[in-house]
Amino acid sequence: MDIFKDTLPWYVAGPLIGLMVPLLLLLGNRQFGVSASFQDLCAWCVRQKDGYFRWDPSNNGWRLWLVLGMICGALILSYTVPATPVDISEATRSDLRGLGISQQSGLYPQELFGGAGGFSILQILVCLLSGLLVGFGTRYAGGCTSGHSIMGLAQFSLASLVATIAFFAGGLLMTHLIFPSLLPALLHG
């Protein structure tokens, strides 16, 4: 396996992601979770003394370093490792073709969400709206795929199980009911 060319298989990527949990605990007694970083970022900007956006460097600071590392790591890889086509199943490709999504290179379909070639107003609105749902929803639910579905499930937390089921229900609803009806507007709007 060439780690710079081939997709990391699930049995390598999954355990490595799981090891993030003890790594963060052993480094500084921190619980794995990413979505709170948006809250930390707001807290860092407004520097409130108390309330939801209270800035406390000994509690909020580490997560900002974590996401800075994620951004920098990806930035380095964007210049050093050539992008390879996503290795998804033929069934998914054919389903997406059936929906009218012909461009299937890259990490996401540029014809839907825009990119280096520019953005339509609709594409900007769709990106803003999805971001809003992700930001609002994860903070309301108290965590995201990392905090609830990995860290929380590993602690056998009922809250995290409920949240993970809800994440999935929302995702299925979008993929199978809402997204297909949004598509004509996205493709031709």
Next chain:
Amino acid sequence: MASQKWYSSAIFILPGMLFGAILLRSEVLSWFRIQEMFRFQSFHMYGIMGSAVAVAALSLWTIRKLGLKSATGESIVVHPSPLKWKANVIGGLIFGLGWALIGACPGPIFVLMGYLQWPYLIVFVGATIGVVLYGWLKDRLPH
């Protein structure tokens, strides 16, 4: 406790880089992989989530069993989040809708930005607005 210096937790930049690289090289941050997962057409995402949870749970058990301390000298105690039925369900559904539409959860948003995938810069702005909105409305929402 950690000191209050702005760089006192800068070490976390390293696990961040590692995590970003894994998300990228395993393609879990790709919109196409999320579509494939919600269409049940590959084991890839389920295998990753399942094995990540198993390794994390086993690690937590080991840390507890051996009574390991963190590098900062603290005893390691994890706090599971308390069950809030309404918040977990409603918030979870809202997040799920956004996740499947744009194909990225919070971790991937940061990594995709770093990988210069421009739409995710706008998604990031939207997510930050969403968090501000939640902070503003939270006392009026059912939890």
